[in-house]
Amino acid sequence: VALLRGFREGDPAALSEVFRTHVEVLTRVLRARAHQGGAFAHVRSAMEIENVVFETFARAFEPRTRATYDGVRPYGYYLLGIARNVVLEQLRRRDQPSGLDLEEMAGPELADSQGEQLHEDRELEGLLEEFRRGLDEAEARLYELRFVEGLPQEDASARLGLSRIQLRRRERALKQRLLEHLHARGYLRDLQPEGWGFVRVRGES
Amino acid sequence: MTACPDRIAQMDALFLGDLSEQEAEALRAHVAGCEGCRAYHDRLWKVEAALERRAMPARAAASLEARLLAHVAQAPQVAPAPPAPPAKPAATWLERLRALWAEQPWLRVGAPLAAAAALAVLVVALPDRPGTDPNAGLFRPRGNGSAPAFGVRAYCIGSAATVTGEARPGERLTCPEGSSIQLSVTAPEPAKLTAVATTQAGESHDLARDLPVGPGIDAPLPFSTPSRKAWLGGPTRLTVRFESAAGKVLAEHELTLLP
Numbered sequence: 495v496a497l498l499r500g501f502r503e504g505d506p507a508a509l510s511e512v513f514r515t516h517v518e519v520l521t522r523v524l525r526a527r528a529h530q531g532g533a534f535a536h537v538r539s540a541m542e543i544e545n546v547v548f549e550t551f552a553r554a555f556e557p558r559t560r561a562t563y564d565g566v567r568p569y570g571y572y573l574l575g576i577a578r579n580v581v582l583e584q585l586r587r588r589d590q591p592s593g594l595d596l597e598e599m600a601g602p603e604l605a606d607s608q609g610e611q612l613h614e615d616r617e618l619e620g621l622l623e624e625f626r627r628g629l630d631e632a633e634a635r636l637y638e639l640r641f642v643e644g645l646p647q648e649d650a651s652a653r654l655g656l657s658r659i660q661l662r663r664r665e666r667a668l669k670q671r672l673l674e675h676l677h678a679r680g681y682l683r684d685l686q687p688e689g690w691g692f693v694r695v696r697g698e699s
Numbered sequence: 700m701t702a703c704p705d706r707i708a709q710m711d712a713l714f715l716g717d718l719s720e721q722e723a724e725a726l727r728a729h730v731a732g733c734e735g736c737r738a739y740h741d742r743l744w745k746v747e748a749a750l751e752r753r754a755m756p757a758r759a760a761a762s763l764e765a766r767l768l769a770h771v772a773q774a775p776q777v778a779p780a781p782p783a784p785p786a787k788p789a790a791t792w793l794e795r796l797r798a799l800w801a802e803q804p805w806l807r808v809g810a811p812l813a814a815a816a817a818l819a820v821l822v823v824a825l826p827d828r829p830g831t832d833p834n835a836g837l838f839r840p841r842g843n844g845s846a847p848a849f850g851v852r853a854y855c856i857g858s859a860a861t862v863t864g865e866a867r868p869g870e871r872l873t874c875p876e877g878s879s880i881q882l883s884v885t886a887p888e889p890a891k892l893t894a895v896a897t898t899q900a901g902e903s904h905d906l907a908r909d910l911p912v913g914p915g916i917d918a919p920l921p922f923s924t925p926s927r928k929a930w931l932g933g934p935t936r937l938t939v940r941f942e943s944a945a946g947k948v949l950a951e952h953e954l955t956l957l958p
Contacts, residue, residue: 506768513764522754540744541731543755548763548770555771618749641750669715672750682742683701 498565509555512569520573521547533581546584550577617681625675629668636664702739703729710736714743716758723762849950850885851894851939856923868939868952874931875958879923882906882939885916890941890949892920896956897936904930906937931958 500508524543527534537546553559553576563572626637639650651661676682702710709726712718718726730740747756755763855864855874866872874880884892894906906924935956941949 504771506772509768509771510764513767514760517760517763518754521760525754539737539741540759541727541737541741544759544763547755548767551763551767552770555767556774614745615749618746622746622749641752644752666715666717672746673711673714676742676746681746682739 501563502560504555504557504560513551516570516573517547517551519570520550520577523574524577533578533585536584537581546577546580549580553580621676621679621681622672624679625672628675633664633668636661636668640665702735703733706730706733706736707739710740710743713740713758714747720762720765848885848887849890849941849952851952851954852883852917853937853954853956854881854883855879855926856881866954868954871955871957873957874926876926876928876931878926880906880926880956881919881923883917883919884912884939884941885918886912886914886941888949889913890943892939892941894937894939896930897938898930899933899935902930909942912941926958928958931956933958 497508497511501512521543524534524537524546528537528543537543550573554563554573559576563569626634629637636650636654639645639653640647645653647658647661647665651658654661656664706726706729709718709722710730713723713726730736744756744759747758748754751757753760851868853866853872854862855872856879857863857877863878864872864874872880882894886892890912891909892912893908893910896904896906898904907920910920912918912920936953937956938951938953940951943949
């Protein structure tokens with residue numbers, strides 16, 4: 495009740511809590527929908543995703559919208575409804591055929607797009623796994639705690655017996671090595687944006 | 700497609716968490732308009748997300764949250780509509796401009812960078828706000844509703860997305876570097892608008908050239924112009940001319956811009 499009251503009054507702490515609770519799920523749904531084709535197909539690049547997420551929350555946090563939310567309907571679905579409108583309006587502004595029924599997904603497009611996504615995901619997963627295998631014991635432990643277990647820096651530094659500054663430095667060095675690994679494997683070369691920003695490596699079918 | 704060499708280091712720094720929020724915003728503004736950099740940024744964004752096992756990297760989510768809260772704080776706090784609202788006066792264009800400006804994060808960060816990258820002037824596209832009829836609200840007459848003449852106002856938008864100054868024809872507008880100049884025009888009929896800034900040395904820079912404007916009152920142009928020393932280093936005359944489709948001059952106004 496306190497959260498709902500704060501939300502309706504536009505309390506920044508309440509808005510932050512709502513944002514943090516829902517941003518990950520909303521993004522996950524957008525990314526999944528993008529690779530199912532249909533109207534969400536253009537929401538593939540990071541910038542498009544961030545743009546849609548921003549606009550969705552901006553609308554959801556407008557005073558009138560906040561006041562009309564009843565606190566009963568699942569807020570995630572409520573946000574998805576707004577996101578859907580945002581995406582459709584983007585399509586109309588860009589003169590793209592939208593195929594306005596979002597539930598209608600073309601079969602071949604769906605299969606192709608999901609295949610591309612699967613390929614992209616597997617390629618990245620493979621590179622990360624390869625990188626991980628090349629780490630020494632201390633680095634691998636840090637990687638495990640921060641990126642596999644997902645511990646906050648504070649907890650990870652306590653587990654490793656490091657100060658937070660030490661942990662940050664080591665984590666930065668680890669990410670620097672990851673960057674070098676990605677460059678060395680050509681993962682960041684010859685990229686081609688597709689559509690409104692989708693990325694595909696040249697030469698891929 | 701290749702990313703700009705000088706931006707790759709910046710995007711790597713963003714991935715490593717070495718950029719300040721201000722630097723990150725400036726970078727995003729560049730990335731938004733550069734396909735090669737967008738592709739590179741996109742890949743690193745997805746690497747970061749995969750590394751953290753999240754859909755959106757924590758860094759990006761935190762940045763988005765900060766921008767969102769700033770946007771909410773700056774947007775007009777309109778009271779909820781009553782069930783049967785009486786006729787409300789139209790929002791002034793200044794209020795609309797403030798809201799419009801605040802609602803366009805890419806515009807705000809893009810303005811200074813666009814100027815740095817380009818030569819002198821111009822121009823940050825201001826897309827129509829989703830869900831908003833571009834003609835709605837912007838063209839409501841004020842005052843007694845009598846037919847307006849061609850007119851122009853210039854506004855200075857500060858780095859905090861607030862209007863810091865306003866000038867009408869014959870007046871002076873101070874708009875320091877880092878701010879942006881936004882024009883609004885009043886036109887009783889369709890016309891072409893040309894806005895030229897002329898320095899004391901006689902050097903001219905186009906802010907707009909043959910830009911179609913529709914009938915309306917105090918309608919903001921769909922772009923702003925970053926104030927830069929490159930073209931606004933001293934008192935500069937801004938001439939705004941309205942012409943018919945046939946090229947006949949319908950009206951011309953002048954005001955002075957100051958850095």
